[in-house]
Amino acid sequence: MKRKIENLKSVQEVREYDIPFERRYLIDKGLSPMNGVSVQGKVLSTRSSICMFKVEKHPKALELKPELKILSFDIEINSPNGIPQPERDPIVIISFSSNHGLEKTFSTKKSYSAFVRTVPNEKELLNKFVETIKAENPDIITGYNSDSFDFPYIKERADRLGVALKLGVDESKLKLVTVPKKAAMIKGRIHVDLYRITRRHLQLNSHTVGSVYKVLFGIDRIDLPASEIYNCWNDSDRKEAVFRYSIEDAKAIIQIGEQMLPMSIELARIVGQSLFDIVRRGTGTQVKWHLIRKAYEYDHILPNEPGKFERNVVGGYVKEPIQGLHENICYFDFRSLYPSIIVAKNISLETLCQDGDEETCHIAPEFGYKFKKEPIGFIPTVTAQILNERIRIKAKMKESTDPEEKQILNFRQEALKTLISTIYGLYNHPQYRWYCVEASEAITAWGKDFLIKTIEKAENHGLKPVYADTDGFFVTMPKGEK
Numbered sequence: 109m110k111r112k113i114e115n116l117k118s119v120q121e122v123r124e125y126d127i128p129f130e131r132r133y134l135i136d137k138g139l140s141p142m143n144g145v146s147v148q149g150k151v152l153s154t155r156s157s158i159c160m161f162k163v164e165k166h167p168k169a170l171e172l173k174p175e176l177k178i179l180s181f182d183i184e185i186n187s188p189n190g191i192p193q194p195e196r197d198p199i200v201i202i203s204f205s206s207n208h209g210l211e212k213t214f215s216t217k218k219s220y221s222a223f224v225r226t227v228p229n230e231k232e233l234l235n236k237f238v239e240t241i242k243a244e245n246p247d248i249i250t251g252y253n254s255d256s257f258d259f260p261y262i263k264e265r266a267d268r269l270g271v272a273l274k275l276g277v278d279e280s281k282l283k284l285v286t287v288p289k290k291a292a293m294i295k296g297r298i299h300v301d302l303y304r305i306t307r308r309h310l311q312l313n314s315h316t317v318g319s320v321y322k323v324l325f326g327i328d329r330i331d332l333p334a335s336e337i338y339n340c341w342n343d344s345d346r347k348e349a350v351f352r353y354s355i356e357d358a359k360a361i362i363q364i365g366e367q368m369l370p371m372s373i374e375l376a377r378i379v380g381q382s383l384f385d386i387v388r389r390g391t392g393t394q395v396k397w398h399l400i401r402k403a404y405e406y407d408h409i410l411p412n413e414p415g416k417f418e419r420n421v422v423g424g425y426v427k428e429p430i431q432g433l434h435e436n437i438c439y440f441d442f443r444s445l446y447p448s449i450i451v452a453k454n455i456s457l458e459t460l461c462q463d464g465d466e467e468t469c470h471i472a473p474e475f476g477y478k479f480k481k482e483p484i485g486f487i488p489t490v491t492a493q494i495l496n497e498r499i500r501i502k503a504k505m506k507e508s509t510d511p512e513e514k515q516i517l518n519f520r521q522e523a524l525k526t527l528i529s530t531i532y533g534l535y536n537h538p539q540y541r542w543y544c545v546e547a548s549e550a551i552t553a554w555g556k557d558f559l560i561k562t563i564e565k566a567e568n569h570g571l572k573p574v575y576a577d578t579d580g581f582f583v584t585m586p587k588g589e590k
Contacts, residue, residue, distance in 0.1 A: 124410050127400065131381065135404050138165050140380040142373045178207045178369075179246035180361035181237070183258055184354050188338050194264040198230045200341060201350065202237050205358035206244060207366065213358075214240075217341075219351050234271040237262065241275050241297075248298045248383075249275075250365045252317050252357075255301040255388075259292035260284060287388055298383050302361060305368045305387055321360045324367050330356055370516070374523040391530040396540055398527060402490045411457060411541045421536055421548045424578030425556035427563070434574055436585045440562065442555075444495060445579035446532040449554045451492045455547050456485025472550035473557045479550070487542060491531055498524040555579065 110125040127135075139145060144166035152158045184201035185192040203213040213224045214236045227233050241249070251258045263282055266273050273282040277296030285291050292299050306312075306320045313319075318329045332340065332353040340346040376383045379398045386394060403410050442448070449455065453470040459480040461469065469478040479485075501521040508514045534540045535548040555578065563573050563581055571583035 135401050140377050141382045142376045176247040178248045179244050180205050180250045180358050182357040194261050201354045203354040203358040205362045213355050231269040234266050250300045253303040255291050370519040374519045395530045408486045414538050414543050417538045418545045425559050427576035429575035441580040447491050447528050449551050451488045454488050456487040459485040472553050474553040477546045477550045494528045
């Protein structure tokens, strides 16, 4: 239909044809995953179990606190030659932990530990994996590098041994997909690979379970290098260390999830896309879908993705640091500088113009690009909304005396911070609908102008600048002053 329509002489351009149906449904109905919904329905046919449902946004959707059952798992492999090979090396341990009290390990070897259940072979071990997931019936299944390693490994071993991995709530099998990277999908359950989340939100040199656990909880976990697992497993005096290591990993994954998942859940609620997608997509994609949802709310027809790169944009202003040891230092920071410029200067695709003067337009320094002062553009409108909502939530946090409410509000304002810090970048990339080199260069030019002028004012007050970068700068104050 799209191709037929765009070939009509009366049609200049076809828009919004490339939004997948399931996302279109969520947008059109105002539904957000991880939020509460009101459901009304009736059975149309008892013979074929056909039902008709009316699903609406719950009037108190954001106030509802979902009680989600979360199950984590960890596998251990008997691999004599380093990196495990699924065509050769068997899985010997699968451990589970949950946020509702489960701690259990299945193994092909006996153990004196009470949490270990012994099975006769690997095939039965995989059957227990399926049975446990069915019995626990979790809403969320968490692993660590489970998209790229655990689930693909389990699937190949299961295929070789003839085990059907019917993990879905409807008895459907585990499905490996590309979205655009490897991902394991389970129908009716949300699989979350926590490794992806920790890589995105924690700036660490290493993102092993132990490293992340140490940062989040300040506790060193028992560590068993991969090279040692084979040696311990095949030593009757040391194999208990492998059991303990595996169950501790599963427990650590649950605890990491309890710390890291709320942020992603809030992003899913705000952006309006599934948690499965949120944890696997970058912040640019998250902002893109938030804007697409807002465009529908504001009756704004989306531009198409240009797909054509124009040129590189000069980054923010940087003043090289003055070498030496400095003391009595003060830091000046512009709060949300680039988003604030977008709002203040009404920078948007539809406000960019060729004609106009200072009375009707904001004129960017250095480049001279013009942006109409009125009407307010789409991107500035959404940006202002996010900025104001974050300010409102932070104010509410200060007033709240309920620790749980404060924690939820903090996750929400952090999610908004993630979105707001990414909006400027949409003007920089041709795979986004709002790609606009003029907008990007204007924002950095105004940012540079504000920063340089503020540094000059600081110098006029006797402060000595020692370093500046994009949206803030360091100065040294004269001795004796505070």
